[in-house]
Amino acid sequence: MEFQAVLKEKALYVEGLLKKYMPKEDGYQKTIMEAMNYSLSAGGKRLRPILTLEACKIVGGNEEDVIPFAVAIEMIHTYSLIHDDLPALDNDDLRRGRKTNHIVYGEDMAILAGDALLNYAFEVMLSSSIGKTNPDKYLRAINEIAKTSGIYGMIGGQVVDVQSEDKQISKEKLDYIHNNKTAAIIIGCMRAGAIIGDATCEQLEDITKYAKNIGLSFQIVDDILDIVGDEAKLGKKVGSDIENNKSTYPSLLGLEKSKEIANSLIGEAKDSINKLSEDVKFLNGLAEYIIDREY
């Protein structure tokens, strides 16, 4: 099967898992469940849950154990999108062709739905981890998700990104944003998956390297696609970085050098997992897909 077909199949599988874990739309507080589920059902590549499941599988772990973590990471990703889209932040009316959460449910419910999804992610991970034979492992896995989602991870990156609007920033600061806003939770979810799968320290390190490299590369490619991408294929507007005078890899280092770095990171990502297992075809494919999305 072509890599893209495999990716789509895996995304469909994740859709099914999400449906099982979505809160039932019931009770006085029904609206908040509807608002949560509206954004959870909005599609997307489901890359983070797929990577969580794959990290567990590649170290020989049991998929059943890691499913709640895969679902939870998508809830965290989704809450961050709902809050990013709010008028006080990006003020976006549309995401993936659908009205954003606050347009449908109002700003008050969108704020609360975001809060609720973050909280629910922990409810899902915690409640499924109670009573397991190795509870400390589960504490460590949830902690990986928690620390890469907060001020030393995703939120930290988001804050600096917001504060860097319309400003020229250093490459060091741009790397901080890219590494934290995007790569951090990719690292967190893959480490969580690997920990649940009883990874050795060495395996965990290799998976961390893979996650870090594809995460940063993903953002660099996003920067590049904003210049050379095809709006129709990407399904979103291009050119907004230049329009917003945003510092990006291409603006700081040029297009060619940026492509070179993205390629080199993907090479490193592949190197770090190739020794892990014989079954790294999917993760290799994903690494290549990240740079081949468009150009």
Added chain:
Amino acid sequence: MEFQAVLKEKALYVEGLLKKYMPKEDGYQKTIMEAMNYSLSAGGKRLRPILTLEACKIVGGNEEDVIPFAVAIEMIHTYSLIHDDLPALDNDDLRRGRKTNHIVYGEDMAILAGDALLNYAFEVMLSSSIGKTNPDKYLRAINEIAKTSGIYGMIGGQVVDVQSEDKQISKEKLDYIHNNKTAAIIIGCMRAGAIIGDATCEQLEDITKYAKNIGLSFQIVDDILDIVGDEAKLGKKVGSDIENNKSTYPSLLGLEKSKEIANSLIGEAKDSINKLSEDVKFLNGLAEYIIDREY
């Protein structure tokens, strides 16, 4: 010592604990730490952390083990206040005489600071629980906090409260709001404290009853004080419920009946803990303080 002096001493003790756990204001993302710590340092009675510590103590537990939970519950309470104060929700410029978070840091940072505090609460609980001799106990305790903070607890209550503005609602729905918006996390933090303290099932049940009763009574007294309270003593405006045409205990059942119910709940709260230990003086005092705050 007078009860109020004891309460103040305990609050000061909690202030010290909070300072130890506040994130260091450092790095590119410094602003978010400042925004988090600004609201965490805004004072208040610190009832939730005090109750967390007390629940552990009363069942003979070790205070050191429960401190991260006491701190975390105040972080969750604080995030809920930051988000409640936002223009899209209560639109408050002042809280406890200080400018609200979004007035000082902007709406974008206030949304992110709230998110960050919720996330950080879990980081604090999780990271302190790893490597303990009974990790499953810690998972269960964190889960108590998580489930009472989310859509089946605090957020659920908040959502229905927001949707009930300017509407007459049934007593059943009002009880849902009171029980979830306020009582739920009091139950959650006391249960977490008791679980960490190795409470028996019976002890846990008695503590849950106490928490449930003081939580609901607290809200009923708040409703009453909004009618008969003294603005100077309360430190906040009274009469806003009538002004906003809000359904409250007094509006649905009358002032006298409301006082009667509040008193009866406090009696039940005291009954359920009096058999727990000989050292229930503080929890008894707190129960009485809740109804004696003003009238």
